[in-house]
Amino acid sequence: MIAFSIILFYICKETTSKPSPESLLKINKPNDSSIIGIWKHMSPHGPVKINFKENGVVETDLGDNNSVDVISNYVVQADTIKFIDKDGKSCPNHGIYKIYHRGYTVAFDVLDDLCNGRIKSTSGFWVRPNHMEQISQLNTIIEKTNDIEYVLHRGRMYLALSKTKLAKKDFDTYLKKDSLNAKVFIHRAATRFPNGLKGIVYDCNRAIALDSTDKNAYFLRGLAYYGLNEKQKGCDDFQKSIDLGFEILKQAEYDKCKEYWQNE
Incomplete structure (x- = not known):
């Protein structure tokens, strides 16, 4: 009986202490709480890069060729973002989008925008440079x-x-x-x-x-x-x-x- 208990103890110990595959991996999940920084994606018109700055300015590079084609102000409120274009190939009215930030990607889904060019260049998924x-x-x-x-x-x-x-x-x-x-x-x-x-x-x-x-x-x-x-x-x-x-x-x-x- 004692021998059986010892065997059972080691079986249970091995079963409960065996690490999961996830625990063996070093998973560095990206930050999903801030959109600050550079994001890239492929729009219907080609590659686009945006750079959200901490001062509320976002620079858009239409073509991802290290140019600044649009300068906008942005305001984030809860899960929405408002773009107000200021300079460059700008839209006359603001645009409001819902934000889906999942760390690896961020997505913008139009809620209120009548500027077709901004919708096409902004909507969809974006990734980080890395x-x-x-x-x-x-x-x-x-x-x-x-x-x-x-x-x-x-x-x-x-x-x-x-x-x-x-x-x-x-x-x-x-x-x-x-x-x-x-x-x-x-x-x-x-x-x-x-x-x-x-x-x-x-x-x-x-x-x-x-x-x-x-x-x-x-x-x-x-x-x-x-x-x-x-x-x-x-x-x-x-x-x-x-x-x-x-x-x-x-x-x-x-x-x-x-x-x-x-x-x-």
């Missing part, structure tokens, strides 16, 4: 753990860099284990342009079923429907996105949809 080092670290973490949150971080980083095939692969992996995250379906939809239009409709349908208030799901589905020559459906989705706050679409999609909108 993003390749961070991706390398994520590769190691993902290889040694089963934490799909790190897969999602990497997918967002790939999306910021317009590496859509790699991003889609990570979003596929994530959604196999968590199919209740509407945002990730929208992320994956964004990777399917320009040739995966039916897949975009599928992903946006899934996102809308989970969250019917996300304007981006209707916008992306509208683009896909329009590309599939289902123009009425596309314009209906654009209108729904406008109703949910994507005001710029009234101007941006007017020529496409005026005949459909006038009939309503």
Whole structure:
């Protein structure tokens, strides 16, 4: 009986003291409490770099070629940011965006902005200048753990860099284990342009079923429907996105949809 107890003690001791894969790794998670500093991403018009300074000024480099093309003031309140352009290729009115800061990436989602150029250059995911080092670290973490949150971080980083095939692969992996995250379906939809239009409709349908208030799901589905020559459906989705706050679409999609909108 004593011998059995000793054996059981060592079995339990080994089981409870065995370190997890995560504890064997030195994980240096990026700071997710401040946007101060430089961020980069690939916009529809090419690479962009922004530099948020502590004095409330942000400099935008359209082209990431060490120039300053726009100088703006910014104000952060809770999870929103207001841009007020002051100099350069500026917009006359302010723009307000929701901030999603996750350390490895920051994303800006337009809430109130009628400047199409700023929306295109600002919206979406951004990464830090040392993003390749961070991706390398994520590769190691993902290889040694089963934490799909790190897969999602990497997918967002790939999306910021317009590496859509790699991003889609990570979003596929994530959604196999968590199919209740509407945002990730929208992320994956964004990777399917320009040739995966039916897949975009599928992903946006899934996102809308989970969250019917996300304007981006209707916008992306509208683009896909329009590309599939289902123009009425596309314009209906654009209108729904406008109703949910994507005001710029009234101007941006007017020529496409005026005949459909006038009939309503």
